[in-house]
Amino acid sequence: MKKLCENVLLLFFGLFTIGFSFAQEGNQPEKNPFEQFQDLNNADEQLNYFFNSQNLYRETSTYDWLDLVTIRYLNPAKQDEDTENIEKYRLIQSKIFYDLGDYDKSLAISKDLYAVKDSLNIYIKSKLLDLMDDNYGQLKMYPQQIDVRKEKRELGITDNVAFYDIYSNLGLHRTAMNDYIAKVKKTLEESDFYAQAEYYNAVGDFLRLDESVPTALSNYKKAKGFIDVFLSDITRKKTEKATQDALFLKGIIDGNIGKTHLQLKQYEEAIPYLESAIKELKENGIARSATSENITENSLAISECYLQLNDYANATDYLSDNLQASTTENILHKNRLLALYYDKTGDYKNETLYLRKNIRIQDSISENESELRKQQLATVMGQEMELSKALLADQKIALEKSRSDILEKDRSINLVRISLLFTLLGFAGLVYAYLKSIKNQRLIAEQKYIIENSLVEKDSLLKEIHHRVKNNLQMVSSLLSLQTKNTRSKAAIEALEEGKSRVKAMALIHQKLYQNEDLSVIEMQSYIESLINSVQSVYKKGGHNINITIDAEGVELDIDRAIPFGLMLNELVSNSFKYAFPDDDENGKIYIHIRKNGENEGYFEYSDNGIGLPEDSEERAKSSMGIRLMNRLANQLQTTLNIDRSSDDGVRYWFNFK
Incomplete structure (x- = not known):
């Protein structure tokens, strides 16, 4: 009995020890990516892990990764003259320099590896070409970027060679959008909400860059709807990487919505989206080279919103010296906002300083980049034409083969035709x-x-x-x-x-x-409305209490007639704002009327109920630049400007035009 009790106690103690050991193992903290990378057995596993892992730099800085790869792995491989491992660790090193934003250094290493590309396997070659593609894009070396994409297509790494991102970088945003829609839309599946979000966000980007802001906002909101559905769909299992990619894309979309609200001068609506975007990009943008500039863009946009709302404290919080801007667009934007801040606070010396900085930058761009951009655009179009010719040649070969097949079938039919009746021949x-x-x-x-x-x-x-x-x-x-x-x-x-x-x-x-x-034509109703808003912004003192009626719905004019009309209306409205209502009369009225009497004839009338023309108006007209300008503009329209002086109050101008 005593022996049995001892055995039971020993068994219990053993089970307790085993359970405690498992518990201890379960409580061991999970190793971070930096440690996991070092635990891998060989360079192949490390290369695959590095290029397919997320959050590499969340706990360990990029520079620590660079030191680890260089000192612990690359240098010993060089000492051992292990060529294969040298190539793999050099590729990792090139990617780290890219993530640091040192694109020249990254490209230099990639070019060295490209020189021995024939010795690389297809996996390493594909990663190398992808990295060179990204570096050339960041450095705006678009012809070389096209060559890399052509090589990826020839190697079978990708089926299609797309140029829409390059066209957009060169300023042809509409061309880029049309190319993107033609290539991508047909590949979308209705159930792929993430791809739908990427698609509508990209279309919105092209439209916003082309200044079609309301349409861009509509596409961004569609993209936000799809990414929200993707994230909230609990029926579909998502990996950690897929979730993080979706959250990062959500941050990009929120930032784009905020920036479109800013362009539409809806400042209070823009701020929540921009704040959400910065938060999401910081949390989910680790190891993404574009994250820093995206955060900078959104911070500049928030600062502009607060400046327009005269909230200088919040504006300067975002527009601080710690805000790093590396792209030309962000540097210009930051300088412009600093100039606006100093203008609003009355520090005109600093305002002039930042305005001059932007003028120097823009002059440099116009002098140095304009000709280069033209050459790059010509090269890109030439490359696309070459690819189109190659595709046409392939189609021609296919047509020739089809034709040969048809002719072969015709020969068979002719043999059969001999044995058939005349009806079958017909x-x-x-x-x-x-x-x-x-x-x-x-x-x-x-x-x-x-x-x-x-x-x-x-x-x-x-x-x-x-x-x-x-x-x-x-x-x-x-x-x-x-x-x-x-x-x-x-x-x-x-x-x-x-x-x-x-x-x-x-x-x-x-x-x-x-x-x-x-x-070919201008819609005059919306043009006149925009013109009056522009004149009101110049003459802030007057014009805001005046009731303005515009009757030009459905009237369209070509540019040769629209420009004289616009300049003439600018003079008439400016004169009304400056002279017609000196007492800021709230009952002031302006009436603008344009109608078409036929395809080539029309009638124009402008009137206000102000104080009217002075008695010596005819003598003044001879010396007034505005009146002389309007008479010359009327001559361009092949008509004569008529002035009605019979009314005691106000003034009326009218003429018929062809």
């Missing part, structure tokens, strides 16, 4: 004619597709031209504003403001043109 002729008809229809459809694509490309280029003209006119307007601040003469300031208003009127024409689907 039927066979009809079949042959039908096949020829299908082939001709296919060729016609292909030619139609090529012509339609050429028209789309032409429209995109015309819109780009109008966009650049608008930007240049806005630059002239900004220079006039800068000159105004450095001028003390009241007469000179008024002349500069009038000149700036006229430049804005012309810039608005080009803005409306590139925003329209039809590039």
Whole structure:
């Protein structure tokens, strides 16, 4: 009995010891990626782990990874002259430099590996080419980026070679969007919510960069809906990487929605989205090279919102010296916001300093990058044409093979034809004619597709031209504003403001043109509304209590008539704001009417109920630049400006035009 009790106690003690050991093992903390990498047995496993793991830098800095790979693994491999391991650790080293943002160093290492590419297996070669693709994109070396993509296609790493991201980087956002939609939309599955979110976010990016902001916002909201559904779908099992990628994409989308609200001047709506974006990008953007600049963009956008809301404390919290901006766009944006802050706080010396910084940067860009951008664009288009020719050659070979097959079938039919009746011979002729008809229809459809694509490309280029003209006119307007601040003469300031208003009127024409689907005409109702808003921003003292009625619905004019109309309306509205209502009368009214009497004829009328024209208005008209300008503009429209002086109150201008 005593022996039995001892055995039971020993058994119990053994079970307790085993259980305690398992408990101790279960309580061991999980090793971080840095430690797991070092526990792997060979360079192949380490390479695969490094390129397929998330959160590599969450607990261990990028520089520690660089020291580990270089000192512990790469240098010993060099001492042992282990060529295969040297190539693998050099590839990891190149990726770490890319993650650090040192793209030149990363590319230099990649080029050394590319020189011995024939000795690399397909997995290492694919990672190397992907890394070179990314580096060339960051360094804006687009022709080399295209060569890398062509090689990936030739090696079978990818089936399609896409150029939409390169077109967008070169400023052809509409062309990029059309190319992206054509290549990606047909591959989307309705149940793939993550891919749908990526698609609508990308389309929104192209539209926002092309300044089609309301349409961009609509696409971003679709993208947000899809990513929210993906994250909340508990029926579908998701890996940790998939969840983190989705949260990172959600941060990108939230930031884009915030930036579109900012462009629409909806500052209070923009701030929550931008704050959410920064939080999500910081939490889920580890080891992503674009994270830092995305956070910078969103921080600058929040700062601009607070500045527009006159909340300088919050604005300066985000617009601090710690905010690092490395891209040209972010540097320009930061300088512009600092200038705006100093303008609002009355520190005009610092405001001028940052405005001059931006002018120097923009001058440098226009001098150094303009010609390079043109050359790159020509190279990209040439490369795409070469690929198109190669595809056409492949199609031609396929058509020739098809034709040979058809001819072979024709020979067989001819043999059978001998043994058939004349009725069967007639039927066979009809079949042959039908096949020829299908082939001709296919060729016609292909030619139609090529012509339609050429028209789309032409429209995109015309819109780009109008966009650049608008930007240049806005630059002239900004220079006039800068000159105004450095001028003390009241007469000179008024002349500069009038000149700036006229430049804005012309810039608005080009803005409306590139925003329209039809590039040949301007819709006058929306143009006049935008023009009046622009004039009101110049004459802040007056114009805001005046009831303005615009009757131009459905009237469209070509650019040759729209520009004189715009300049004439600019003069008339400016005169009403400056002189017609000196007492800021709340009952003030302005009436603008345009109608078309036929395809080529129309009628224009402008009137206000102000104090009217002075008695010596005819003598003043001879010396007034505004009246002389309006008469010359009327001559351009092949008409005469009529002034009704019979009314005691107000003034009325009218004319018929062709």
